[in-house]
């Protein structure tokens with residue numbers, strides 16, 4: 069830990085400003101203002117949180133502002149992580165202070181924001197009724213209460229400063245400390261000694277009965293089912309029928325004790341893989357890609373490698389793509405390593421996350437498991453970084469700091485001299501390309517544990533079912549028969565369709581228009597359970613009884629399908645079966661996923677219908693049949709990764725079958741049985757898929773053979789957004805033409821309107837910049853951004869940068 073006696077320090081401020089700043093360090097603060105500590109500093113007219121990075125540049129003649137306060141007695145991140153933050157800021161074109169803010173657990177930022185209040189002169193002026201209507205309205209609001217930053221965004225700046233100049237209002241700065249505290253959720257249960265319900269209205273009685281049946285349940289779970297639930301509950305609470313209480317959001321996974329396990333015997337393949345990684349541990353940076361078929365026992369390899377690193381006194385970071393998967397991974401790691409395991413994810417309260425963070429920082433926890441943001445876990449002695457399901461696009465953060473946690477994990481391993489171990493049954497093209505280029509070493513697990521066979525995959529051509537009516541259109545005779553046989557044997561089935569809702573293409577029978585979102589350039593999806601049309605992009609919704617959004621006619625045909633429609637069909641075909649659905653609509657709360665997984669494990673569910681949530685590495689030992697309702701949904705996306713995503717999704721879902729002691733079968737329904745992504749998924753032949761796909765990427769010059777940076781423009785006004793996009797395009801072309809190096813290596817695609825041209829009222833344009841050489845590409849974009857330092861072009865059009873974009877929609 070470096071301590072600076074006096075002089076200056078380098079500080080990154082927690083704001084959207086580029087670069088770092090030098091502050092003078094008063095002698096009294098010097099002992100605690102060490103790298104990794106937070107400080108309070110003046111910035112412009114405000115006081116903001118800053119992060120100490122190290123000694124500052126030697127003071128020049130001009131006056132340097134002093135540090136006002138040191139906010140921590142101990143650093144809140146290790147100095148060893150500063151190079152990672154600097155790398156991420158530079159590579160992802162994001163302000164350094166904002167990168168650190170993203171990395172830290174929430175609730176640690178002290179920010180100052182403006183607050184306006186009315187003065188006595190302002191009150192007198194308001195009473196005298198002499199002001200123009202708009203100014204009077206502002207004063208009237210302020211006469212009732214003080215207003216914060218919101219006011220500045222609603223009222224023109226000139227009017228506010230004019231009112232301020234005339235002495236009618238006063239602007240002050242309010243310091244808001246970010247309080248990291250536990251998240252409480254409101255629950256409801258019957259009140260002890262609740263009165264008889266004879267006097268209740270039918271609605272309230274139904275609600276009371278629902279509470280009685282559940283015992284205890286979160287208020288939001290009830291509120292999601294019907295309107296006005298909250299007020300009805302308040303009334304029931306008032307009349308002494310129910311009581312509402314608070315409970316912490318986080319519960320232990322499964323709420324069960326975890327029984328310590330002993331390491332099982334490894335297969336010869338697992339043994340070889342562990343030995344391969346073991347040789348590299350403690351000898352500097354090395355990257356491995358563990359390519360292992362579904363069910364081949366990758367988790368056991370992770371556990372062994374983690375144990376070896378820990379035995380050598382080093383720490384272990386484990387990334388998984390989704391919160392739902394943490395449960396399973398956490399269970400395995402806790403069973404082996406007990407309470408040395410920390411878990412970091414958004415399901416924890418801010419207080420709990422901060423607690424986990426501090427224990428990692430203090431060296432009390434040697435293993436951390438988490439999603440994306442856990443790549444920033446504050447270890448200073450990393451031995452190995454494990455990225456499970458490395459192909460999963462959930463590792464890419466959209467919005468804010470657009471980072472890839474998988475790529476950052478490799479950079480972090482490199483900077484720490486650690487081993488990076490990326491695992492998948494369907495590696496990303498990027499990672500496998502790195503194997504072929506010699507950047508990563510490949511490790512393989514070619515067979516399932518205990519020599520279980522891979523499931524047999526049968527393809528059904530959906531074109532044959534096109535003219536059928538009813539469920540026969542999407543539940544083929546083959547699938548129907550296989551379901552009947554599976555259920556007859558008392559086994560479980562999984563049906564996969566990567567689209568939620570009931571009908572995703574509701575069409576007016578009078579005018580033929582699709583029901584469209586008011587704010588997006590996209591059609592609405594009908595959700596039958598909620599009896600509503602919903603936009604999956606912005607959340608806009610219309611009641612299920614709504615008339616055509618184009619002509620007002622009332623007859624809407626429910627074309628297109630989603631998991632709800634499949635569920636209804638299965639319930640009709642197999643009324644005896646216990647059917648459950650797992651998609652974003654049925655798993656809004658952490659407990660929901662656990663309940664479904666538990667139901668499957670304990671065989672309280674016969675048929676599970678789900679979206680891609682069910683593909684992500686869950687281990688369902690009782691499932692012997694997997695039905696893929698329509699394999700083609702992701703093929704038609706206007707994205708060069710459509711084939712790769714389809715292959716990964718289908719192989720992963722097929723791999724859910726037959727993971728217990730009984731063999732599995734897969735029925736894959738498709739309109740494109742001869743498409744190579746689908747054929748390769750049927751045989752789970754990754755290499756065949758890779759060879760064909762990489763040839764296509766080479767021919768068209770797409771990643772991984774080139775690098776991409778996408779510039780996105782969005783604005784509320786269609787014309788100015790278009791104009792700014794075209795102007796920026798012109799700027800790029802001029803910059804390219806002016807430099808021989810750029811002209812040779814840089815390719816500019818666009819500006820074009822985004823495939824979804826409007827989302828949430830924002831018109832969207834994009835420019836794709838491509839180059840085989842990463843360094844030149846970054847130099848080019850850095851020059852472009854230097855001309856647009858605030859992330860905007862003119863006329864309120866926002867400019868966002870996405871380095872290595874995953875989604876081109």
Ligand SMILES: [Zn+2]
Nearest residue numbers: 585588603606
């Ligand atoms: Zn929308």
Ligand SMILES: [Zn+2]
Nearest residue numbers: 576579616619
């Ligand atoms: Zn119509």
